[in-house]
Amino acid sequence: VGKGKSRKPHWAVRASEMSKRTFNPIRTIVDSMKVEPNPQKPLISLSLGDPTVFGNLPTDSEVTAAMKEALDSGKYNGYAPSVGYLSCREVVANYYNCPEAPLEAQDIILTSGCSQAIELALAVLASPGQNILVPCPGFSLYKTLAHSLGIEVKFYNLLPEKSWEIDLKQMESLVDDKTACVIVNNPSNPCGSVFSKSHLQKILGVASRQCVPILADEIYAEMVFEDCRYESLAKLSTSVPILSCGGLAKRWLVPGWRMGWILIHDRRDIFGKEIRDGLLRLSQRILGPCTVVQGALARILHRTSPEFYHNTLNFLKSNADLCYAALSAVCGLQPVRPSGAMYLMVGIQMEFFPEFENDVEFTERLIAEQSVFCLPATCFEYPNFFRVVITVPEEMMVEACQRIQEFCERHYRGSEGSQEMECDK
Amino acid sequence: VGKGKSRKPHWAVRASEMSKRTFNPIRTIVDSMKVEPNPQKPLISLSLGDPTVFGNLPTDSEVTAAMKEALDSGKYNGYAPSVGYLSCREVVANYYNCPEAPLEAQDIILTSGCSQAIELALAVLASPGQNILVPCPGFSLYKTLAHSLGIEVKFYNLLPEKSWEIDLKQMESLVDDKTACVIVNNPSNPCGSVFSKSHLQKILGVASRQCVPILADEIYAEMVFEDCRYESLAKLSTSVPILSCGGLAKRWLVPGWRMGWILIHDRRDIFGKEIRDGLLRLSQRILGPCTVVQGALARILHRTSPEFYHNTLNFLKSNADLCYAALSAVCGLQPVRPSGAMYLMVGIQMEFFPEFENDVEFTERLIAEQSVFCLPATCFEYPNFFRVVITVPEEMMVEACQRIQEFCERHYRGSEGSQEMECDK
Ligand SMILES: Cc1ncc(COP(=O)(O)O)c(C=O)c1O
Ligand SMILES: Cc1ncc(COP(=O)(O)O)c(C=O)c1O
Numbered sequence: 001v002g003k004g005k006s007r008k009p010h011w012a013v014r015a016s017e018m019s020k021r022t023f024n025p026i027r028t029i030v031d032s033m034k035v036e037p038n039p040q041k042p043l044i045s046l047s048l049g050d051p052t053v054f055g056n057l058p059t060d061s062e063v064t065a066a067m068k069e070a071l072d073s074g075k076y077n078g079y080a081p082s083v084g085y086l087s088c089r090e091v092v093a094n095y096y097n098c099p100e101a102p103l104e105a106q107d108i109i110l111t112s113g114c115s116q117a118i119e120l121a122l123a124v125l126a127s128p129g130q131n132i133l134v135p136c137p138g139f140s141l142y143k144t145l146a147h148s149l150g151i152e153v154k155f156y157n158l159l160p161e162k163s164w165e166i167d168l169k170q171m172e173s174l175v176d177d178k179t180a181c182v183i184v185n186n187p188s189n190p191c192g193s194v195f196s197k198s199h200l201q202k203i204l205g206v207a208s209r210q211c212v213p214i215l216a217d218e219i220y221a222e223m224v225f226e227d228c229r230y231e232s233l234a235k236l237s238t239s240v241p242i243l244s245c246g247g248l249a250k251r252w253l254v255p256g257w258r259m260g261w262i263l264i265h266d267r268r269d270i271f272g273k274e275i276r277d278g279l280l281r282l283s284q285r286i287l288g289p290c291t292v293v294q295g296a297l298a299r300i301l302h303r304t305s306p307e308f309y310h311n312t313l314n315f316l317k318s319n320a321d322l323c324y325a326a327l328s329a330v331c332g333l334q335p336v337r338p339s340g341a342m343y344l345m346v347g348i349q350m351e352f353f354p355e356f357e358n359d360v361e362f363t364e365r366l367i368a369e370q371s372v373f374c375l376p377a378t379c380f381e382y383p384n385f386f387r388v389v390i391t392v393p394e395e396m397m398v399e400a401c402q403r404i405q406e407f408c409e410r411h412y413r414g415s416e417g418s419q420e421m422e423c424d425k
Numbered sequence: 426v427g428k429g430k431s432r433k434p435h436w437a438v439r440a441s442e443m444s445k446r447t448f449n450p451i452r453t454i455v456d457s458m459k460v461e462p463n464p465q466k467p468l469i470s471l472s473l474g475d476p477t478v479f480g481n482l483p484t485d486s487e488v489t490a491a492m493k494e495a496l497d498s499g500k501y502n503g504y505a506p507s508v509g510y511l512s513c514r515e516v517v518a519n520y521y522n523c524p525e526a527p528l529e530a531q532d533i534i535l536t537s538g539c540s541q542a543i544e545l546a547l548a549v550l551a552s553p554g555q556n557i558l559v560p561c562p563g564f565s566l567y568k569t570l571a572h573s574l575g576i577e578v579k580f581y582n583l584l585p586e587k588s589w590e591i592d593l594k595q596m597e598s599l600v601d602d603k604t605a606c607v608i609v610n611n612p613s614n615p616c617g618s619v620f621s622k623s624h625l626q627k628i629l630g631v632a633s634r635q636c637v638p639i640l641a642d643e644i645y646a647e648m649v650f651e652d653c654r655y656e657s658l659a660k661l662s663t664s665v666p667i668l669s670c671g672g673l674a675k676r677w678l679v680p681g682w683r684m685g686w687i688l689i690h691d692r693r694d695i696f697g698k699e700i701r702d703g704l705l706r707l708s709q710r711i712l713g714p715c716t717v718v719q720g721a722l723a724r725i726l727h728r729t730s731p732e733f734y735h736n737t738l739n740f741l742k743s744n745a746d747l748c749y750a751a752l753s754a755v756c757g758l759q760p761v762r763p764s765g766a767m768y769l770m771v772g773i774q775m776e777f778f779p780e781f782e783n784d785v786e787f788t789e790r791l792i793a794e795q796s797v798f799c800l801p802a803t804c805f806e807y808p809n810f811f812r813v814v815i816t817v818p819e820e821m822m823v824e825a826c827q828r829i830q831e832f833c834e835r836h837y838r839g840s841e842g843s844q845e846m847e848c849d850k
Contacts, residue, residue, distance in 0.1 A: 009636035011695045013666060016552040016605075018574070019703030022710060052503035064496050067717070071489050077679045078477035112537050112683070115711040127441040145710060149443070180441075211434035241438060254502045256716025258537070270436045278444030285447060285566075285573060286540040290715040291681025292492070 022148040025140050026379045035364045037371035044392065044400045045373040049189060051253050051342060051391040057315070059253045060308040063300050070295030080291050082283040084110025084261075091298045092261050096244075101234040107264040109279055110288045114219040114260040117245035119145050121215045121262055124278040125243070126151045126180035132215075133174055133182040135166070137345070137382030139189045139217065151180070155381060160336050160347060164193035168202055175210040181243075182212050184233060187220035190380045190387040191345050192320065192338025194224045197231050204233065207240045213271070216244040219260075222309070223251055224340035225317040234265035241270040248293070250342065252300060253312070259293045319390040319397050320344055326401035327388075330408045331423035335388075344388045345377065352423070353411050359384050365411075370403035447573040450565050451804045460789045462796035469817065469825045470798040474614060476678050476767060476816040482740070484678045485733040488725050495720030505716050507708040509535025509686075516723045517686050526659040532689040534704055535713045539644040539685040542670035544570050546640050546687055549703040550668070551576045551605035557640075558599055558607040560591070562770070562807030564614045564642065576605070580806060585761050585772060589618035593627055600635040606668075607637050609658060612645035615805045615812040616770050617745065617763025619649045622656050629658065632665045638696070641669040644685075647734070648676055649765035650742040659690035666695040673718070675767070677725060678737070684718045744815040744822050745769055751826035752813075755833045756848030760813075769813045770802065777848070778836050784809050794835075795828035 030047075037043040051057045070076045083089065089108035097103045111117040118141060126132055128150030134142045136155035143153045156171035158164040171182070184203055187194045195203070207214050216233045224230045234242045247260030262279065264271065288294075320338050327335040327346055334347035348362055356362045359376035363386050367373050377385035390397065414422065455472075462468045476482045495501045508514065514533035522528045536542040543566060551557055553575030559567045561580035568578045581596035583589040596607070609628055612619045620628070632639050641658045649655045659667045672685030687704065689696065713719075745763050752760040752771055759772035773787055781787045784801035788811050792798050802810035815822065839847065 009634065011636045011666075011693075013550070013638050013695055013697075013700060015549055015699045015703035018552065019549045019707050022703075022706045024706065024709045027709065048504070050504045055499075058499055059502055064499075067496050068493055071492050074480075074483055074489075077484055077681050079473070079475045079680045112711055119711055124440055124444045125438070127443065141710075148707075148710060209434065211436045213438050241436075255504045256502055256719075258712065258715050268436075270438055272438075274440045275438060278440035278447075281447045281449065282444050282573075284449040284452065285570060286537055286544050287683065290683050290718065292717070293715060294681075 041371040066296035066299035076291040076295030109262040111260040113258040114247040117260040121243040130180040137380035164191040185217040187340035192343040194339040220341040228339040466796040491721035491724035501716040501720030534687040536685040538683040539672040542685040546668040555605040562805035589616040610642040612765035617768040619764040645766040653764040
């Protein structure tokens with residue numbers, strides 16, 4: 001066959017290098033936690049960043065009504081442009097537009113979830129061989145996508161003792177000639193932290209001094225508790241080019257709908273036509289989000305009731321307070337009080353739990369004994385912490401905290417030198 | 426700054442290599458066709474493979490009702506697994522399952538449109554440095570995605586004189602040690618051709634002899650006219666591993682909804698766990714399709730009325746016949762009769778149109794003079810043809826054909842040696 005070719009065909013289909021590099025640490029860690037919940041206790045899962053699983057946080061009725069209206073119109077069945085309908089991009093531009101950081105339709109790219117927004121932003125900014133700076137602890141997708149694209153990841157530290165502010169000196173020291181961008185996630189998954197205006201200004205200072213653009217993951221924008229104020233990075237800068245990634249997933253409680261966006265902030269024309277064209281070209285690979293959701297977007301953004309946002313945040317704050325108070329009282333645990341998003345990080349003083357090797361084993365045994373499932377923060381490159389999702393119904397939150405307390409009491413061992421087996425809490 | 430580093434930062438943000446390699450030829454060719462339609466005649470666009478643009482082909486009422494039901498249930502707002510809900514994968518498996526090519530839920534991956542299905546399939550099968558075989562003329566996305574991933578493309582020829590069957594010898598001669606897969610698109614965009622059972626068997630013969638897996642783009646599955654029968658590749662093979670890509674876009678007339686799928690056919694376990702795991706890992710990058718559409722899928726597949734499919738195909742066939750008959754009568758044009766999908770390819774005997782350099786100029790002038798917009802087949806790597814989309818309302822189809830005829834009559838020049846300026850049609 002094939003004109004005397006010496007090839008002797010045989011079947012040898014191998015998965016590509018890229019597919020092998022693509023790797024979700026959460027799945028790998030969770031899948032390796034081969035442990036059954038205690039059959040005596042119903043499982044309480046505090047592991048998934050999905051606010052809809054318990055049914056206690058439905059989206060606003062306006063949001064559903066907007067979808068039905070879009071469906072009934074029959075106008076949103078066809079292909080949209082790959083970056084989204086112009087009218088919908090305009091809606092998003094107007095929604096986020098402000099005098100300090102003006103936006104027009106052409107500055108918006110609609111994507112299939114914030115995940116695709118991050119993917120496109122990374123794919124346009126960084127080439128194989130370059131590196132990006134990523135928060136630690138941080139959302140695992142950044143590393144997954146970067147490695148998938150052949151881009152190196154350098155971690156900068158968030159400081160739990162400073163409410164998870166960035167260690168700016170250390171971050172700045174990581175920048176080198178191959179640094180393509182810094183990812184800043186505010187409010188934060190997994191920390192639930194919200195950066196102050198002055199901290200954001202200092203972050204911008206680093207970016208500005210080092211001439212490194214920012215990929216701002218602002219999917220939890222405005223999801224901050226009442227004593228706190230959310231500021232977007234773009235509003236505070238006149239020079240640093242920023243790709244801000246967001247979407248409907250969290251604030252509107254519809255993560256499955258896969259509606260995300262990139263806001264291109266580039267007042268000094270540093271990204272310029274090159275990055276805009278690059279984003280456009282990349283968007284043509286698989287096209288953007290579902291057109292029905294696009295058709296519903298104007299009504300979703302304009303008509304969702306203020307009470308809806310308010311109630312969601314009240315609920316989250318109340319659960320956060322409850323969980324923080326309960327776990328603060330537990331010997332060996334050091335929760336960090338969150339100010340937004342839907343998470344709370346809890347430090348484990350591993351020296352008081354000598355039975356357990358690390359956070360993975362700690363959370364594994366917590367499932368086996370108490371049927372409470374929290375993600376070990378090793379999933380976020382941050383050992384000896386675990387993450388609690390605070391979107392569960394209040395009574396479950398209470399029950400979960402009680403079980404965690406029981407678990408810790410059972411396994412807590414005072415420091416070896418001390419007589420006391422009790423901590424001073 | 427930066428501990429004595431000699432770097433003197435300045436802003437120099439460049440688009441990545443990948444974004445520069447990513448390139449949609451249709452956009453580039455169409456955007457370079459800087460030409461205004463004739464203001465005296467309303468524009469008739471026969472260029473977009475979007476059956477919804479003229480409003481004459483609405484989706485079935487069951488399809489819309491299914492979406493509303495999914496919305497009202499409130500059960501489809503959260504995250505689905507990245508490969509889709511298990512129940513929905515089961516629905517798709519059952520829908521395409523047959524004794525000759527059995528499918529289970531685990532063989533299905535739900536994707537954001539058939540485009541993402543193709544992207545994932547390519548990304549798992551081929552690594553940079555490898556090549557894939559792609560039809561010529563063919564859908565431009567294959568090359569766009571392959572080059573974006575750093576994969577080389579080799580074109581195999583479709584033969585217009587044989588109703589666009591594959592030149593199998595030439596195809597087989599292209600296979601080498603670096604060939605990762607063959608893409609087979611049936612029914613075809615842009616040709617509207619449908620392969621016979623025996624031709625499909627011969628294609629499988631090549632794949633089997635050469636041990637090359639097939640990526641079957643079957644987005645137009647079942648969209649064949651009444652005198653013709655559609656066969657899936659998988660049904661005809663017991664050994665060749667096949668990733669079949671499909672979706673709701675065309676047959677259900679909702680391309681904007683971005684619901685696609687991969688059917689994994691691998692009865693000899695040649696893909697094995699490696700390719701399945703690779704697809705799973707790749708799906709976790711941006712997750713799959715909108716959950717509302719997933720929630721509606723069972724009802725869409727089971728309850729769409731048979732008349733709906735029937736009426737759509739009748740309409741397409743009638744328009745195809747009309748267009749084929751009209752353009753066959755035009756001197757200098759050689760339409761090829763389609764048997765399915767929504768397209769018709771027309772050969773231009775360029776020697777009779779000496780005014781025009783090529784198909785791009787021909788179609789450009791057709792817009793300028795007659796306000797009829799057809800894609801030059803250079804978009805599909807196939808010069809001297811143009812593609813007609815046959816989803817437009819009948820009266821537009823008639824009008825467009827008349828204008829094309831007028832245009833050709835005006836520019837037709839008999840062969841130089843001949844006295845006759847008229848062709849023998
Ligand atoms: C910080 C962060 N960014 C991005 C995403 C992804 O959002 P989407 O579901 O819209 O892709 C998540 C989801 O959990 C997240 O926590
Ligand atoms: C042959 C072919 N494959 C795939 C696609 C993409 O389908 P989807 O819109 O579901 O991504 C198209 C769209 O025109 C097509 O013609």
